[in-house]
Amino acid sequence: MADPLKRRPPHEHLPLSAQVFQILLSLSDQDLHGYAIIQDIRERTAHEIELTASTLYAAIKRLLEAHLIEELETRPSAEEDDPRRRYYRITPLGLEVARLETGRLERAVKLAREKKLAPRRA
C-alpha cells in the first residue's frame, strides 16, 4: 500500500486518462461497486468508453493507492443482491483532482475554440 506520507498534492495527478476521469465522475455523487461503475460510464458516454474488468481494476488499484478513492467497509443498502461486492467512494482529494481536471479540460476546450476548432455538427 502506498505510504500516506507520500500523498501528493492534487495538481500532481493531472492530467488524468479518459477512463480514470470517468471513474471519478461516476463516483462523484454516489458510491458504486465495480460493475455499476462500468455501466454508469457506458451509459453516460453513450458506449464511447467501455471498460473491461481488468482496465477498471488496474485503475481502481492505482486510485486506491493514490487515495483518490477508498473502499467502503459497509454496504449502502441491505437489498443488494450480492454480499461479495465491494463498493468504492471518492475521497475529498479525489473530488479535488476531478475538479482540477475539469478545469484543465475546460481551458483546453476554450483554447481550441479560439482556434475555431469546434466539432462539426452532423
Place this chain on the structure above:
Amino acid sequence: MIKLYRAALRLLPRETRERHGDQMAQVFEEIVREARRRLRPGAVARVTAAELAALLRFAWRERRGVSPPARTNERFVSSSLSPERRTLLLAPLIQDLRYSARLLRRAPGFAVTCVATMALAIGANTAIFSVVNGVLLKSLPFRDPAQVVALGHYTNGGDSLDSTTPGNLYDWMKSATAFESMAGFTSTERIVTHNGNAERIRGGLSIGGLFDVLGREAAEGRTLSAADDDPGAEPVMVLSAGLALRLFGGERSVGQSLAVNSVPHAVVGVMPPDFAFFDYDYQYWIPARFDAAFRENRDQYFLLGVARLRSGTTIVQADAQLNTVMDAIRREYPQFTENAVAALVPMKEALLDGVETRLLLLMGAVIFVLLIACANLGNLLLARALTRRREMALRHALGAGHGRLVRQMMAESLLLSTLGGLAGLGLGAALLQVLVAYLPDNLPRLQGIELDLTVLLFTLSASLAAGLLFGVFPAMQLASRAPMPVLREGARGSARGGLVRQSLVTSELALALMLLVGAGLLVRSFAELVEVPPGFATEGLLTFTASIPTTTYRTAAERSAFFERAATELESLPGVRSVTMTTTLPVAGRGNGAWFNIVDRPVPPNETPPGLPNRVVRANYFESLGIPLLKGRAFALGDGLDGTRAVVISESVARRFFPDVDPIGRRVYMGAPENRVVPDSEIVGVVADVKQTGLDEERPEAVYAPHALVPAISSFTFAIRSTTDPAGLAPAARDLMRRLDPGVPLIRVQTMDEILGRATAPARSTMVLVSLFGGVALALAVIGVFGVLSYTVNQQTTELGIRMALGASASSVKLLVLGQGLVPVAVGVVLGVTGALMLARYMEKLLFGVTPADPMTFVGVAGLLAAMAAAAAYIPARRATRLDPVRVLRQE
C-alpha cells in the same frame, strides 16, 4: 469463460490478485452475462478477448513493478516502458516476427494448413491433458493428501484393495503406531425423508474421526467427530453441498432434521462443494455407531480404513508395522483370518483403481499425434524453405550471419505454432466439453476436470516445444549451406534435404503405425468383449431396485409379502411377460458374498472357507431371465424355510467344488457357523454361468437361494420382461409401486441394455478415442508421404524429363518414383512394428481376448498403412510418367 478468466487472473501478482481478483472475476461475469443478453453473435467472444488483452497489460505492468516516477503525468498511461528501451531490447525479435507475419500473409494457404494442423494436435492434447490433470495429477482435497492412505486387504493376490472387518479395523486403530490417526468408512444407501418425500440416497458411514484424518472442515456447521460415532450418541449427519442445496434451497441446513431410515437425524454440518471422498455419489455422512459387540465382528468384510501416516514414516514402514499387528490378530483369531494380509495404498491410488493405464494410453496417443503433426509441418516448412533458398543465400551473402537466418526461420515456426496453439486452446476447450460428456460417468474424479492454469501452461509449452521441433530442421538445413553454390544453381533444383525429409516421413509412419496398432488391439478387444454371451436373455428387460423401510416392515413375513405382492401386480400390467427379483442383477456387480460351507466337508480348524457371491432370487428367476438349467431342477413353489430348503449353484461353482462328484443332493450353507446368511440347504440344481461383475469376468460363480428361504431381504432389484419397449413400461411400474406404498422409493430404473452399455463404457470410450487419434495419425502420415513425394517429383522434373528423352519407359519412371517413396515407408513400417511390439505390453491390462502381440492386428495395421502410403505415393509417380520431355527440357 469464467474459469478461463479465473485461471488467467493467476498472471497477476499474488497481492493484487488477492485484493482485487474476486471482484474482477465477478465484474467479468456480469459483463459476460450482459453480452449473452445482447444475443449478438460473437459478443461473448469479443468481450472475453478484450478482457484477456486488458488483463495481460495489467499483469505485465504489475509484474514488472512499474512504480510511477516521482512526478509524472504518465501515471495512468497504459505503458511506461520508454519506446527507445523497448526497441533496443525487442527490436530483432519484433522485426523477425513482423517479417514472418508478412511472409505468412503472402502464403495464406500454407499458413492456414500449418495453423490448422497444429490446432488439431494441440487441441487434442489440451483436452486429454485436462482429463489427465484433473483425474491423475491434481492432489486430493485433503490436508497433506500424500500422507493419507487407504487400508484393507489384498485377497487372492489381487492388486485391488479389498475391504476389512470391524474387528480388524478396531484392532488396527488400537495398535498400529505408524499412523498419526486412523478411521474407517463404508458406503450405505438409506431412505432419506424430507417433507414427506422419501428418497433412497447413497452416502457414507464414518467410523471414528474420519474427517479429522482427512483434515477437512465443514463449510457450514461442523464435521462428524469421533464422539459422534459413540453408540450412545445422538444421531447426527453431515450433508454434501449438493444435497443441502437440493433439500433446503438457500435456507440454513444446520439445525434441520432429516429422517434417515425413519430415524430423525440432526444436520450438524454441510461440506464444501469441492469435498468428495472416495465416491462422488456420497450425498451425506452418518457416524456408523457400531455397538461394542459389532466392533468385534470378524466375518463381515465391508469396511475400508483411512489413515494419516505419521510424518517421516514411509508406506513400507507403515505396511510392516500394520502387518505386525495383523500377525497378532491372526494368532488370536485363526478361524477368521487365516489368509488375510493387511494392505495399505496411497489414497489416490485406491481412488483411481486402475484408470491410469487408460488415461496414460490416451495421453500417449495424443502426444503421438502431436509428434506426427510436427513431422508433417517440419516437412512443409522444409519444402517451403527450399523454395526460398535463393532469398536466404542472398541475405547470407549480404552479411546476415547463420544465427540471424536460423532465428528468422525459428521466428516463423514459433509464430505458426503459437497461432496454432491459441487456436488449439479454443478447440481443446470445446473438445473437453464433448469429452467430459462422453467419458463414462463412473470415471473417478470426473468433476475435477477443468481447463485450469496447469492446462494453460501445458498447452503453451507443448505449442512452443512443437514450434521448436518442427522449425529446427528447415532452419538448420538451410542456414548451414554455403551461399555461392545455391546462387549459382539458379532456378533449377536438386532434391537437397532429401534425407531429412525422408527421415521425417519414416518417423511419422512409424509413430502412426504404433498408434494404429494400439487402436487395432483395442478394437479387437472390444469386439471380443461385446461378443461375450452374458449368459441370459438380455432383450426387453426393465429393471429397478426397491427398498422397504425396515422400521415399517419389521418382520420377514411382512417384507416378503410386500415384494411378492409387488411382483404379482407388476405381472398383471399390460405388455409384461414375466417379473422376477434378485438381490443383485447380472453384470451389475459382485454384490453380496458369503463363506461357502459344504456340510460334509468341514474346513480344518484355523482355516476360512472360500467366499462366493450369493443371490437371493424369486423362484421363477432362471426361467424368467432365460438362464439354462444344466442339471437337477430349478426352484419350485414348495422350496423355502417351510418346505424343501433348496439352493442352486452356477456351473463354475460345480466345477470348482464338485469336479468329480454329482453336486445334486449335497448339503451346504453360507456365512459363518453362528451367522448363517443362507441356512443349511440341499443343492437341487446347476445352472449355466451368468456374468456377474462385468463381461470380462473369468469365473462367474454364484450361489442362488430362493426368496422363501431368505425372506427377511428388504431390498430387491426387479427385472421385468416386456413384450414391447421396456423403457416404456417405467411410468406404469412407478405408478404401481407408488400405489402399493408411497414410502418405498425406486432407484436405478434402467433397461438391461443400459446396464450392459455401462459395463462396456470404459472399454468403448478408450477404443473410440484411440481409434479417432489413430485415424488422425494415419491421415497426417499419408498426407506426409504424398507431400514429400510430390515435392520430390517436382524437384526432379528435369532429371525425369532427360531420362524419358533418352528412352526411359513410363513404367520404369513410375517404378523409380514409387521406389523412392516406398523406401521410407518400408523403413517406417519396420520401425513402427518394432516399437509397437515394445509398447503394446503396457496395454495388456486393457486387452480382452487378444494378446499384445496379436499377429492379426499387426499384419492388418501394417498392411493398411503400407497400402495407404503406396496409394499416396502412386499419384505423384503417375504424374511423373505424364511428363512431356520436350516441354520440360525447353523450360530449362
